[in-house]
Ligand code: SRM
Ligand SMILES: Cc1cc2nc3c(=O)[nH]c(=O)nc-3n(C[C@H](O)[C@H](O)[C@H](O)COP(=O)(O)OP(=O)(O)OC[C@H]3O[C@@H](n4cnc5c(N)ncnc54)[C@H](O)[C@@H]3O)c2cc1C
Ligand code: SF4
């Protein structure tokens with residue numbers, strides 16, 4: 001017999017918990033759901049667009065009735081649970097239905113707060129909480145003209161905007177002197193008021209409602225100062241109160257909400273609570289992002305995995321009024337000792353304010369241009385030090401040298417047929433309709449359903465912007481402790497720490513320690529784990545070929561037709577007549593279809609069949625060539641210029657330095673591809689300032705640069721330091737690489753890594769700490785002993801022969 | 812109607828790996844899972860004909876090397892939101908020897 005799980009409250013938090021549970025333990029429970037509302041689960045936050053006529057109720061359904069059937073969930077709609085009999089483990093509904101549980105999940109949400117004034121129960125006075133309320137408002141808008149919305153917060157303004165869109169004459173009444181005072185400072189609040197007034201909204205500020213007047217149906221509102229406003233409809237949008245009635249009556253400990261611990265458990269070990277009804281570490285949240293995090297943790301415990309913990313959330317807000325861009329997060333009102341950075345452009349109608357404490361972002365208010373909201377929010381949640389880019393912080397992420405393709409500012413003004421994902425040909429309209437039809441909340445969901453942003457990733461920012469604007473802040477914006485992939489809840493950092501601490505040298509041991517949910521991991525995590533163990537235990541770990549992407553397993557780049565390319569190493573880009581003749585001879589012998597100079601100063605031979613590879617590699621090895629690793633998350637190329645040997649401007653022998661760097665680093669596996677360069681003078685003909693590690697030679701020595709990237713998002717390097725000799729360059733090079741190899745996440749290039757850990761961190765380890773630098777360099781040299789074995793020669797001599805031969809049908 | 816043909820020793824195929832079987836008409840990818848099950852499917856991804864044999868194997872699924880579709884080895888069907896199917900062939904292992912039945916393909920597809 002399966003255990004019985006009952007969910008009370010068929011809303012966003014409860015059903016999300018069930019979804020998470022079904023993902024990890026689909027058969028553990030017999031599930032029954034009770035919901036007061038007569039629908040499946042819908043996206044409550046989209047009620048505002050429904051009211052504004054921008055969406056229909058059908059479009060905001062997240063889980064229709066069929067979903068419950070498909071997952072064998074018994075759903076009772078239109079039934080309110082009125083009693084929990086904890087002694088006998090039963091829930092009882094208003095109409096007398098009883099059901100027994102082994103575990104109970106409360107997700108009863110909140111009730112709208114109705115200000116206790118005379119007349120609040122009159123016809124035409126309602127809240128803004130569910131489909132019923134929206135239907136009531138839509139009906140009123142047909143027959144009546146004047147609406148008063150009490151409350152100038154998020155909810156009130158969205159209600160007012162919707163009613164205005166429905167043709168009503170709307171006045172917002174607010175107790176205080178500034179709108180959305182819990183999310184906005186005075187400046188932003190004033191800007192908001194002006195734009196709403198321009199759209200036709202009326203405001204009555206600092207007005208305290210005393211009575212709602214009318215016989216039967218409302219006709220007006222009277223205020224404390226005796227003034228009155230005419231009204232045919234009054235919407236109370238003043239706030240919400242956690243709905244704890246049921247829990248309280250069952251004797252569960254409640255304060256403002258039902259009190260839960262970090263596992264979402266109430267004081268009864270069989271009763272959990274999530275969502276707006278729950279109070280965690282003193283906070284009851286009223287936004288979906290934290291509720292979804294709670295749901296994930298709760299599911300983990302319901303599935304008896306028992307390791308997830310909810311530690312509270314930092315929240316951010318956006319106002320869903322089309323055409324108004326507003327973002328707010330954290331402590332936006334500075335405390336003593338805080339610094340405030342702000343930027344206001346009255347002509348452009350934009351305002352930005354950041355509150356900084358100890359070099360960290362503590363709060364943000366953005367008005368008019370909210371593109372960087374996601375970024376500031378991430379800096380805030382991850383506690384990133386902004387010391388290195390303080391000067392440009394206010395100008396946004398783009399000013400970090402990211403002059404690439406992702407210009408999110410324009411994304412919302414694009415037409416539906418504008419292509420967002422260039423790799424997969426996905427248009428804006430496709431993405432938006434998938435988000436609303438399939439009820440997608442996360443980037444991963446969008447990737448799975450549309451393929452957008454699933455290839456090169458350069459459009460990720462655009463897709464995130466679309467998600468944010470389509471679902472509001474309900475979408476999970478890359479939580480800082482994101483699991484590595486669908487196979488685990490554990491983050492890259494946790495797994496790396498585990499591999500180090502427990503000296504794990506075996507894939508299965510990692511799966512066991514971290515409770516992997518899949519038997520063999522997936523194509524995402526296995527290559528990462530293989531890399532982490534290889535980087536940490538170069539001598540002991542046995543490389544797992546089956547956990548490598550085909551390019552690395554076959555040591556060549558797979559092409560669209562299934563053939564491979566061969567790019568031998570040409571150290572520092574310097575070749576010789578003999579080498580060129582050898583390459584020509586070999587290319588001719590193997591009838592290479594295309595011979596091409598690459599962007600990395602070497603020669604690509606394309607179109608070889610897999611079974612031909614060991615043969616051509618053998619010929620190349622005989623002529624003295626080694627693999628160029630053009631296929632790997634590995635050290636790739638060292639680009640050089642001619643330098644002082646020939647160039648009239650050259651200050652140092654950059655070609656020689658390049659060759660030395662390549663001899664030092666070739667063969668090394670990396671978290672991502674890794675490129676180097678050396679330019680002979682600041683004219684920089686080797687384009688050194690967009691490489692992972694590079695040197696710009698100057699008369700007095702060598703400037704060392706790190707963290708550059710050409711590619712998808714161009715990032716110019718940061719200057720690490722200046723040294724006097726080539727020997728020093730090599731030591732810094734080895735040390736920097738080793739730090740990156742051991743610290744970065746798999747598939748994180750140096751550019752995003754340096755931005756994440758900060759240049760100060762890198763300087764601290766490489767420049768300021770001479771002993772540490774030498775130790776890192778030594779550990780790099782040690783690992784190179786195992787890496788600088790030419791994989792091509794080894795395979796030409798028969799290693800992994802099965803990889804390159806096929807089976808035949810024996811007769 | 813069985814036409815079992817021996818194609819390899821079990822150990823010729825790496826665990827969580829594959830070998831390609833070339834026939835006159837097509838290439839077939841022969842996979843071995845962690846628990847030594849053997850699956851044979853046409854070496855062509857339903858998306859854009861990527862060589863599935865070159866993908867990473869996990870559980871009884873392979874991830875196509877070209878654009879990451881996940882193909883179920885038993886049914887040949889694309890998983891998750893992707894749609895498409897490739898042919899499968901019956902296999903069996905006896906005494907560490909791997910056999911394939913080419914005739915079974917018609918049923919497997921149905
Ligand atoms: C062959 C070559 C193009 C050419 O004909 O010149 C090339 C070919 C490919 N590049 Fe590149 N890149 C080549 C130089 C570059 C350069 C130029 C350079 O190195 O100076 C860049 C920009 C510089 C940089 O990386 O910062 C470059 C940025 C990329 C990127 C984007 C990386 C990024 O961090 O944004 C990718 C995609 C990726 O790695 O995920 C990529 C991916 C690819 C792949 C591997 C796509 C794939 O996954 O199959 C292409 C493989 C074709 C093949 O089979 O050979 N290639 N690629 C160049 C090989 C250089 C070499 O000698 O090894
Ligand atoms: C108009 C509007 C706009 C919003 N906009 C945003 C936004 O932009 N961003 C954001 O993050 N959040 C927004 N929110 C808030 C967000 O919708 C809520 O935080 C979220 O829905 C709460 O989820 P929940 O599951 O806790 O509660 P709910 O979704 O309210 O679900 C609780 C359900 O339980 C049912 N129930 C209660 N008691 C019982 C009982 N005894 N028996 C049976 N059923 C019961 C209720 O009828 C309800 O259906 C908005 C809310 C509203 C109303
Ligand atoms: S070689 Fe590079 S730029 Fe050219 S098509 Fe391939 S990935 Fe794109």
Ligand code: FES
Pocket residue numbers: 856857858859860861875876877878879880
């Ligand atoms: S060809 Fe297999 S995923 Fe595209």
